[in-house]
Amino acid sequence: MSLLKAENIHKRYGKEEVLKGVSLELERGETMVVIGPSGTGKSTFLRCINQLTPPDKGRVWLDGVEVTHPKCNINRLRAQMGFVFQDFNLFSHLNTLRNVSIGLTKVKGIRKEDARKLAMKELERVGLDDKIDAYPAQLSGGQQQRVSIARALAMEPKLILFDEPTSALDPELIGEVLEVMIKLAKDGMTMLVVTHEMGFARAVADEIVFMEHGVIVEQGNPQQMFSAPKHPRTGEFLNKITELYGETE
Amino acid sequence: MLLRATLINIELLFALLFLGLLLGTVVALLQVYGGRFAGTLAAGYAWVFRSIPALVLLFLFYFGPSQFGVNIPPFIAATLALGIRSSAYQSQIFRGAIQAIPQGQMMAARSMGMSRLQGIITIIIPQALRLSLAGWSNEFSSVVKDTTLAYVVGLNEVLRHARIIMDRHYELAMLAYLAVAVIFFVLTYSGNRSLGWLEGRLRIPGLQMKGGTQNK
Numbered sequence: 001m002s003l004l005k006a007e008n009i010h011k012r013y014g015k016e017e018v019l020k021g022v023s024l025e026l027e028r029g030e031t032m033v034v035i036g037p038s039g040t041g042k043s044t045f046l047r048c049i050n051q052l053t054p055p056d057k058g059r060v061w062l063d064g065v066e067v068t069h070p071k072c073n074i075n076r077l078r079a080q081m082g083f084v085f086q087d088f089n090l091f092s093h094l095n096t097l098r099n100v101s102i103g104l105t106k107v108k109g110i111r112k113e114d115a116r117k118l119a120m121k122e123l124e125r126v127g128l129d130d131k132i133d134a135y136p137a138q139l140s141g142g143q144q145q146r147v148s149i150a151r152a153l154a155m156e157p158k159l160i161l162f163d164e165p166t167s168a169l170d171p172e173l174i175g176e177v178l179e180v181m182i183k184l185a186k187d188g189m190t191m192l193v194v195t196h197e198m199g200f201a202r203a204v205a206d207e208i209v210f211m212e213h214g215v216i217v218e219q220g221n222p223q224q225m226f227s228a229p230k231h232p233r234t235g236e237f238l239n240k241i242t243e244l245y246g247e248t249e
Numbered sequence: 250m251l252l253r254a255t256l257i258n259i260e261l262l263f264a265l266l267f268l269g270l271l272l273g274t275v276v277a278l279l280q281v282y283g284g285r286f287a288g289t290l291a292a293g294y295a296w297v298f299r300s301i302p303a304l305v306l307l308f309l310f311y312f313g314p315s316q317f318g319v320n321i322p323p324f325i326a327a328t329l330a331l332g333i334r335s336s337a338y339q340s341q342i343f344r345g346a347i348q349a350i351p352q353g354q355m356m357a358a359r360s361m362g363m364s365r366l367q368g369i370i371t372i373i374i375p376q377a378l379r380l381s382l383a384g385w386s387n388e389f390s391s392v393v394k395d396t397t398l399a400y401v402v403g404l405n406e407v408l409r410h411a412r413i414i415m416d417r418h419y420e421l422a423m424l425a426y427l428a429v430a431v432i433f434f435v436l437t438y439s440g441n442r443s444l445g446w447l448e449g450r451l452r453i454p455g456l457q458m459k460g461g462t463q464n465k
C-alpha cells in the first residue's frame with residue numbers, strides 16, 4: 001500500500017478549473033519532485049492533499065486513512081503531514097526553539113521539557129542549534145527555511161510536502177536548504193517537493209512529475225525524464241528551467 | 250479633595266478599559282472569524298456604539314433602566330456606557346491588527362495540526378495584541394478624558410468636585426479647573442509612557458511592523 005494516494009483531484013476557483021483530475025501515489029521513503037509552469041496548480045494540489053484547500057472532487061489517503069473523509073479527524077492527520085512553505089511562515093512572535101516545539105506541546109501534548117529536547121534534536125539536524133534564541137526576523141531566509149523544516153520534522157510526520165522551498169531565497173542561500181533536504185531524502189523521509197531545482201531532482205528524486213494546466217502531463221524517473229521525455233512539452237519545459245535555474249546543488 | 254476624586258476617575262478608567270478590552274477582543278474575533286452571521290452582528294455592534302455620543306450613552310444607561318424601576322449606581326452605569334463604547338473602538342483597533350497578520354501564520358498553524366481555535370489563541374492573539382498597542386495608546390488618551398463625562402450621571406469624579414469648588418468659592422474656579430487640567434495631563438502622559446514602555450518590552454526582536462505592514 002502506498003503511503004500517499006491522491007485520486008482524481010479537482011479544484012475550481014470561480015470559472016477557472018485549476019486542477020482537472022490529478023492522481024498520484026507515493027511510496028514510503030520515496031521523494032517525488034513536481035515541476036510545471038507558474039499557475040498550473042502545483043501549490044493548489046499540495047494544499048488539497050493536506051486539506052488546507054479542500055478539493056471539490058477526488059479523494060486522498062494517507063497511509064490508508066482517508067484524509068478527504070468528512071468524518072476524519074483532519075487535525076490529527078495534518079499533524080502527520082509536514083508542510084514547508086515557500087515563504088517559511090515561521091511564527092514571528094516565537095523564537096527558533098519555540099517555533100519548533102510549539103506543535104509538540106500544543107498539538108501532541110508533549111511536556112515542555114521533553115518538547116524542548118526533541119526540538120533541539122531537530123535543530124541540530126538542520127544545523128541551527130546555535131540559534132535557538134533568535135527570532136525569525138533575526139535569521140536569514142535560508143536559516144528561516146531550515147527552521148521551518150525542523151518544525152515540520154519535530155512532529156515526526158509520515159510525509160513532508162514542500163512548496164517551492166527555495167524560490168524565495170537569494171541564490172547564495174539556496175544551497176544550505178537543499179543540502180538539508182537532500183540529507184532528509186537520503187535518510188528515508190517521504191517527500192513530495194514542488195521545485196525547479198533540477199540539481200536536487202537529479203540527486204534524490206525517485207520520480208519527477210510534470211504538471212501543466214491542472215493535469216499531470218508526464219511522470220517518470222529522472223533519467224528517463226531528462227534523457228527521453230515522451231511528451232514534447234516535458235522536454236521543452238525541462239530545458240527552459242535548466243537554463244533559468246541552472247543546476248545549483 | 251480633587252486628588253481623592255481623581256481616584257474615582259482612575260477606577261472608572263480601569264473598569265471601562267477592562268470591559269472594553271474584553272468585549273472588544275470578542276467582537277473583533279467574531280468579526281474576523283465568526284462567519285457571516287456573527288461577523289455582521291459584530292460589525293453592527295461596533296458601528297452602532299461608535300456613532301452614539303458618549304453623553305447620550307451615559308444618559309441611556311443611567312436613566313434608561315430607572316424608567317423600568319431598576320436603579321443602577323452611577324459608577325456601574327458609567328462603566329457600562331463608556332466601556333461598551335470603548336469596546337467598539339477597541340474592537341476596530343484589534344480587528345485591524347488581526348488582519349495585518351499575514352495569512353501564512355494561520356496556514357502554518359493549521360498545517361501542523363492545530364485547530365482554528367488553537368491557532369487563534371496561540372498564534373494570532375499574541376501577535377495581534379502587540380500590534381494593537383500603538384492604537385491602544387490613542388484609545389487610552391481619549392477614554393481618560395471621557396471619564397469626566399460621568400459627572401452628568403452624578404458620579405463624584407474630579408470634574409464634579411471642581412464644579413462644587415466653584416459653586417462655593419467662585420474666586421477659586423480658575424484654579425480648580427487648572428488643577429483638573431494638570432491632573433489629566435499627568436494621567437495621559439504617564440499612561441502613554443507606560444504603554445510605550447510595554448510596547449518596547451514586548452517588541453519582537455528584529456521585527457519591523459509599521460501600520461500593519463510587515464517588512465522582511
Ligand SMILES: Nc1ncnc2c1ncn2[C@@H]1O[C@H](COP(=O)(O)OP(=O)(O)OP(=O)(O)O)[C@@H](O)[C@H]1O
Nearest residue numbers: 013016018036037038039040041042043044045164
Ligand atoms: N485562493 C485562490 N483564489 C482564487 N484563485 C486562486 C487561489 N489560489 C490559486 N488560485 C489560482 O489558481 C491557479 C493555480 O495556482 P497555484 O498557486 O496552484 O499555481 P502554481 O502551479 O503553484 O504556480 P506557481 O509556480 O506560480 O506557484 C492560478 O491561476 C491562481 O491564480
Ligand SMILES: [Mg+2]
Nearest residue numbers: 042043044164
Ligand atoms: Mg505555487
